[in-house]
Amino acid sequence: MKKIYLILAVAVSIKLFSQAPKVYINLNSHNEADYTNERYDGATRSLYDSAFKYIKIVSDSVIRKKAKYNFQSDVAFLLGCLKWDLKTAVTSSLNLVKWMDNSVYIECDPHSHEGKYGFGPFNFYYNYADVSHLHDSLGVTNRKNVGGCKLDGLQNGNYWRSFETGEAPVRYLLAPSWKPNVLWGCSFKTGIHNDLNTFGSWKPQDSINYGTHVNNRRLALQGNGCEMHFTDTTNEQRIIKELRKLISNVHYSVYPTSGQFYTQSIQFDCRDVIKPNFTNRISTILDSVNKYVALGWAQWNTITEKDQIWKAMPYDSAQYRKDCSALPVGIDEKYIINELGVYPNPTISKLTIAYTSNIETIEVIDALGKTVIIKANINNDRIEINTELFSPGIYFISVHLNNQIIETRKFLKE
Numbered sequence: 174m175k176k177i178y179l180i181l182a183v184a185v186s187i188k189l190f191s192q193a194p195k196v197y198i199n200l201n202s203h204n205e206a207d208y209t210n211e212r213y214d215g216a217t218r219s220l221y222d223s224a225f226k227y228i229k230i231v232s233d234s235v236i237r238k239k240a241k242y243n244f245q246s247d248v249a250f251l252l253g254c255l256k257w258d259l260k261t262a263v264t265s266s267l268n269l270v271k272w273m274d275n276s277v278y279i280e281c282d283p284h285s286h287e288g289k290y291g292f293g294p295f296n297f298y299y300n301y302a303d304v305s306h307l308h309d310s311l312g313v314t315n316r317k318n319v320g321g322c323k324l325d326g327l328q329n330g331n332y333w334r335s336f337e338t339g340e341a342p343v344r345y346l347l348a349p350s351w352k353p354n355v356l357w358g359c360s361f362k363t364g365i366h367n368d369l370n371t372f373g374s375w376k377p378q379d380s381i382n383y384g385t386h387v388n389n390r391r392l393a394l395q396g397n398g399c400e401m402h403f404t405d406t407t408n409e410q411r412i413i414k415e416l417r418k419l420i421s422n423v424h425y426s427v428y429p430t431s432g433q434f435y436t437q438s439i440q441f442d443c444r445d446v447i448k449p450n451f452t453n454r455i456s457t458i459l460d461s462v463n464k465y466v467a468l469g470w471a472q473w474n475t476i477t478e479k480d481q482i483w484k485a486m487p488y489d490s491a492q493y494r495k496d497c498s499a500l501p502v503g504i505d506e507k508y509i510i511n512e513l514g515v516y517p518n519p520t521i522s523k524l525t526i527a528y529t530s531n532i533e534t535i536e537v538i539d540a541l542g543k544t545v546i547i548k549a550n551i552n553n554d555r556i557e558i559n560t561e562l563f564s565p566g567i568y569f570i571s572v573h574l575n576n577q578i579i580e581t582r583k584f585l586k587e
Contacts, residue, residue, distance in 0.1 A: 194430035196420050196437050197474045197482065198462055200235060200455070201358075201397070203284050203320065204228075204246040204443035213253025221253040225269055227446035234456045236278050238463055241473035243357075243438075244273055245284035245320030248299045250443070251307040271312040280475040281313050283351075284320035287331045302340045306348035316351075318476045321358040324369075325380050333359060334380070337392055355480045356394040357438075370497035371396035373434040374483040384494060393480060398437030399497040405445040409454040409514065410527050410555070412439065413461040424470040428500050434486070434493040436479050450525065453516035457527070460514075513572055519585035520560050526570060527555040528580075534573040540566055560586050 204224070213221045228244075235242040254268050264272035274281040283304035289296050301319065308316045322333040339352035356377075360368045376390035377383040383394070399419060403412050416437070422428045423435050439458060445451050465471040474482065483493065514527040526535060535548040535556065545563065548556055563586045572580040 194423050194426065194433070194435070195469065196398075196423050196435040196465075196471045197479050198241070198416075198437045198439065198471055199473065199475055199479070200240055200242040200459070201438045201440045201476075202231075202242075202244055202443050203440075204244070204250040205284070205286075213249045214256050215253075218257040221250075221257040223447050224250070224253075224443060225258070227452055228269065228273075228443060229263065230452045231446060231455055232273050232276070232279060234452065234459060236276055238456070238459045239473065240278060240459045240462070241475045241478070242273075242279045243282055243318070243320075243476050244270070244279060245282045245318075245358075246270065246304075246443075247284045247286065248290050248304055248307060251304065251311065254311060255307070268311055270308070274313045274315055278473075280315055280318075280477055281308065282318040282320045282357075282476070283308060283316055285331070286321075297344050299344045300340060300342065301336070301353075302342035302348060302351035303344040305351040306342060306345045309348070315477070317354040318480075319353050319356045319358075321360075322356055323361070324359050324377075324383050325361050333377075333392070333394075337390070354391075354393065355476055356392055357476050358397060358440075359394060368397055368400075370398070370400050372398050372436050372495045372497065373493035374436065374480065375494045386494070393483070395476060395479060395483075396436050396494065397440065398435070401437065401439050403439060403441045403455070403458065405448040405451060408527075408555075409458055412458055413514075416458075416462060417465070420465045420471050422500070429495070432493065433495055434483060435495075450516055453518070454514070457514035457516060513570075513580045513582055515570060515582045515584050519587045521587050522559065522561045524558045524560050524584060525555060526558065528572065532572050532574050532579070536571045536573065538569045538571065539564075540568070 213224065232242065251270065254270055258268040260266050260268055267275065270281050273279040283301055285299060285301045285304045287300045289298050291297055305316050308314070319333070319336055321331065322336070323331045324333060333356050336353050336356070339350040341350045342348045358368050374393050374395045375384070375386040376388065376392060377394050378385040378387045378390070399415060401412055401415060403409065416439075419435070419437060423430060428435075441455065462471055462473070466473060486493070514525075516525055532551055533549065535551065537545045537547075537558065539545055545568065546558065548558070565586050568584055568586060570582045570584065571578050
């Protein structure tokens, strides 16, 4: 079903790109080893089960909201899935990764730091070809995207040029070589979140002239856009503000749109999914994007789908590459759509209300129309309301500015 969907995406891609400019967006996550406590494939299943629970919640939200999600896992989580996954009815009797990849909204890609994993006699070296083999073992075949690489070759492994002709496995020696199509999440140096802040797609010439497009190269490098890493300590309203700024500036041609291809990823680490309210906050970000999707200003696409759209365009130069830092600053605030987040929903004892625009008053109203609480003189970007004494039932939140209701949300008190 996914293959049919991708073929259709290619067939209409030229028409889509010829319409009003838009931003092509995906949610993206890495699921890496946890060496500080228990490993995903450790002696007990607790870490894997916890990750399973919350990754499933994120995936259900993606599917329900018709977003697009690239789930990129390294050897640790995949070994945990092979060892501990129960293949229950909640995933249609499939392992979690296979169940996710069966959805037209989710794409499962390998991610590897190309190094040793494990302890003692079980400390083995794994590369991308080995991780791809683990995807094969889990029944996943949609795995042609590099989920992170190095452009300059300063590290052993992860060097993008090794993928040009294909990479042979080092752990599972009988497994086939891996030959990807798309480089994603590439950076120059060791460290966290040092990815290129670049839009578009191109075929890099070499590590010195990585920004020069060479049409006869096989591998395409796809930019992940401006830096939008969402962590446990990140205010989701900052991500939402950056997204709405990007989308509005592209739509109204504040940013250059002729010959440009705006590819944006929203990145998170799966180790954060177990943190309080993290999945609810991701859901709030998805809702904010869907407002622009409904207007035709943005479009959800996986990394593979973005690559297919780009390949259908008449590229012959690096014209589709644009650095985030090269974009003009400033935006007309009248183009901004207000955003309001309410979580957890349903709630038991505490409700967080987060917002991106200036507001004056927040009013909570019960199902009979009676005002339960009013918060006035608000001067920050979120407030918390104690709901312990609220009677169970449906409530409404009204946000006011200049004596007018600018946004309304519903929540359930359990």
